[in-house]
Amino acid sequence: MTRQLNIPMLFLATMLLLLLVENHAGIGVTSNEAPAPSPQSSINGTHFPMYGITEGSLQPQECSPRCAERCSNTQYKKPCLFFCEKCCAKCLCVPPGTYGNKQVCPCYNNWKTKEGGPKCP
Known part of the structure; x- marks a missing residue:
């Protein structure tokens, strides 16, 4: 038995x-496999995620927090926020960082004032 x-x-x-x-x-x-890299853009050696910085990649309600970040280091917060939000509403993108990097969003970069200066901060 x-x-x-x-x-x-x-x-x-x-x-x-x-x-x-x-x-x-x-x-x-599975642990030896490398994770798939996320799409990124390299600007002056700095890597930024593409979401929110390429034209048309934002929703209108996402403009305000992006512009608050963009205008965080300026002395002129109210005008910066006003024009940034206006540009974001039109282009649906905000360049990364607090200054420069406008080339990633051509609409934001190329919108000019009547005098020919940049409209978007």
Whole structure:
């Protein structure tokens, strides 16, 4: 009777061991794979995510926080925010950082005042 019970128990133990080895091998393969890189743009050696800085990539309700970040270092916050939000509403993008980098959003970069100066901060 014990011999009859030992054979099924040995079979179950062998199957569990094989499943354990298979799972462990599967985990090892997936951990060695490199994650897929996210699309990024390089501006002067600095990497910025593309979301929000390419033309048309923002929703209108996302303009205010992006412009608050863009205008955070200026002395003239109210005019900066006013024109940034106006430009963002038209172009649906805000360049990264607090200054420069306008080339990533051509609409934002190329919108000029009547005098020919830049309209967007």
